[in-house]
Amino acid sequence: MAFDWEEFLDPYVQTVGELKIKLRGVRKQYLKKGLYSPIEFVTGRVKRRDSIMKKSRMRGYTRDTLAEMEDIAGIRIMVQFSEDVWDVLDLLRKRQDIKIVEERDYINHQKASGYRSYHVIVEYPIDTIEGHKVVNAEIQIRTLAMNFWATIEHSLNYKYDGLIPEKVKTRLSNAAREAAQMDLEMSSIREEIQDAQLLFDGPQARTDLK
Numbered sequence: 175m176a177f178d179w180e181e182f183l184d185p186y187v188q189t190v191g192e193l194k195i196k197l198r199g200v201r202k203q204y205l206k207k208g209l210y211s212p213i214e215f216v217t218g219r220v221k222r223r224d225s226i227m228k229k230s231r232m233r234g235y236t237r238d239t240l241a242e243m244e245d246i247a248g249i250r251i252m253v254q255f256s257e258d259v260w261d262v263l264d265l266l267r268k269r270q271d272i273k274i275v276e277e278r279d280y281i282n283h284q285k286a287s288g289y290r291s292y293h294v295i296v297e298y299p300i301d302t303i304e305g306h307k308v309v310n311a312e313i314q315i316r317t318l319a320m321n322f323w324a325t326i327e328h329s330l331n332y333k334y335d336g337l338i339p340e341k342v343k344t345r346l347s348n349a350a351r352e353a354a355q356m357d358l359e360m361s362s363i364r365e366e367i368q369d370a371q372l373l374f375d376g377p378q379a380r381t382d383l384k
């Protein structure tokens with residue numbers, strides 16, 4: 175019988191939708207109180223079918239074990255400063271609605287590609303008309319600079335099917351170093367920037383809180 179992708183992916187669509195709303199809500203709560211939000215913005219995606227199949231082939235997943243793949247539901251939390259990554263992590267650790275089952279620190283342990291991000295694998299409970307279900311999701315926490323680099327590198331990897339030419343790789347590696355340097359520089363004037371943003375962007379000035 176043909177595999178029913180839509181039925182398989184539905185719980186992941188629901189998970190991504192619910193987590194996006196909840197984590198965007200956290201930002202709103204900070205801003206409403208006139209506080210600095212460690213969360214800048216949140217995105218989410220359900221892994222594409224071709225990407226799921228490629229990973230299945232590489233890692234030996236079968237139809238029966240496919241639900242063990244941890245990043246079918248993916249949430250990305252962007253932050254302004256490196257320090258915010260650890261604050262967001264604390265927020266996640268305190269939540270009652272997710273259970274953290276694994277953490278991968280690619281910030282202190284940058285990947286060979288130059289990739290930096292903090293990955294948290296969580297179990298998230300959903301309720302559907304079929305009953306209760308626990309779904310795996312991967313939450314990536316990264317600064318705007320880390321996100322800029324990773325987005326560009328991801329498209330190049332796609333374009334070259336994982337075989338980025340050496341010349342381009344060297345450029346990417348240089349860019350990764352500079353992105354890390356930018357995070358350091360921004361952190362060094364963090365308080366100054368935050369004060370300015372609270373003045374400029376206080377609750378009364380915001381329309382996205384209504």
Ligand code: 0O2
Nearest residue numbers: 221222225245248278285287288289293323324325327328
């Ligand atoms: P998609 O569907 O295109 O978003 P894994 O290989 O997944 O078992 P790994 O490599 O330690 O284990 O990474 P992890 O924690 O599972 O996360 C995989 C996802 O992390 C990737 O999704 C990317 O979003 C991101 N990622 C990991 N390494 C890199 C990297 O070197 N460059 C970039 N740009 N992103 C990376 P996919 O696989 O791209 O899936």
